[in-house]
Amino acid sequence: MRDVTIGIYLLCLVAALVLAVGAHRPSWRIAKVTEMLDAVLAERAPRIVIVVFWWWLGWHFLVGQTVDPPVLG
Amino acid sequence: MVGIVSEARTRPRAWLRAAPWIFILAAICLVQIVRQQPVDAAIFGAGTVVLALDAAGALPTRRVRPAIGLTAVIAAATLVAVVLALAPRHGVVAGIAVAAVGLVALALAWFLPPVAAAPDGPQRRLRVRRAAIGWACVALVMCLVELWSFLMGRLTTDAKGEHPAISELLDPVLDDAIWRAVFAIAWLALGVLLVTRGRRARDA
Numbered sequence: 001m002r003d004v005t006i007g008i009y010l011l012c013l014v015a016a017l018v019l020a021v022g023a024h025r026p027s028w029r030i031a032k033v034t035e036m037l038d039a040v041l042a043e044r045a046p047r048i049v050i051v052v053f054w055w056w057l058g059w060h061f062l063v064g065q066t067v068d069p070p071v072l073g
Numbered sequence: 074m075v076g077i078v079s080e081a082r083t084r085p086r087a088w089l090r091a092a093p094w095i096f097i098l099a100a101i102c103l104v105q106i107v108r109q110q111p112v113d114a115a116i117f118g119a120g121t122v123v124l125a126l127d128a129a130g131a132l133p134t135r136r137v138r139p140a141i142g143l144t145a146v147i148a149a150a151t152l153v154a155v156v157l158a159l160a161p162r163h164g165v166v167a168g169i170a171v172a173a174v175g176l177v178a179l180a181l182a183w184f185l186p187p188v189a190a191a192p193d194g195p196q197r198r199l200r201v202r203r204a205a206i207g208w209a210c211v212a213l214v215m216c217l218v219e220l221w222s223f224l225m226g227r228l229t230t231d232a233k234g235e236h237p238a239i240s241e242l243l244d245p246v247l248d249d250a251i252w253r254a255v256f257a258i259a260w261l262a263l264g265v266l267l268v269t270r271g272r273r274a275r276d277a
């Protein structure tokens with residue numbers, strides 16, 4: 001199960017790279033990351049949510065408790 | 074009078090557009106409560122309340138983001154990256170640096186972004202929608218697997234090994250100063266992208 005879980009994380013990473021690179025091919029007809037961010041971040045609610053979550057990633061991995069102990073030991 | 078009527082008509086629409094995002098923050102707050110992390114829960118809880126108040130029209134909204142010199146932002150981000158790479162993880166210095174970055178980023182995110190240079194055409198809107206759906210699908214799968222792994226890993230040490238959350242996989246890697254520097258640079262670069270992008274539509 002561990003390998004399956006890690007495999008899904010890696011697939012998501014590959015999918016993100018494909019979306020980022022594929023957007024530069026006109027035949028794919030999808031917006032580049034910067035174009036999409038310009039549209040999504042135009043409104044305050046998504047802007048604040050995405051910035052708060054981004055900030056929390058830095059906090060979580062560099063400052064706060066990164067790994068939680070199991071409840072049942 | 075016309076302004077009041079217009080405001081009354083657009084307010085429910087503002088609520089509808091903000092509601093999914095407010096729900097996301099509230100859901101993350103709930104996860105932090107389950108994690109028994111009061112500081113993290115308070116941050117997401119406060120964000121939820123602030124966005125709800127904003128959607129209700131109770132907070133000031135009209136100032137446009139000041140022009141940000143990209144060179145200055147990159148210089149500041151580089152300085153913070155060096156501090157985060159050299160400072161011990163979970164220490165006071167790293168805490169102050171990350172908190173300062175958060176305050177500046179949130180202040181910038183609160184302003185209205187500048188107006189787009191050109192109006193949106195239907196083709197561009199379609200391309201943006203397709204990209205947003207693609208990225209949302211990736212993020213959704215990632216979040217669901219992460220949530221499942223987190224919940225299963227909460228039970229026992231064996232279960233944690235079988236269902237690793239991303240935090241468990243990255244935690245030992247980030248103890249190494251080189252990888253911590255790579256993470257800090259990637260994190261700050263994404264932050265610079267987030268606080269400098271965003272364009273209001275000309276036809277809005």
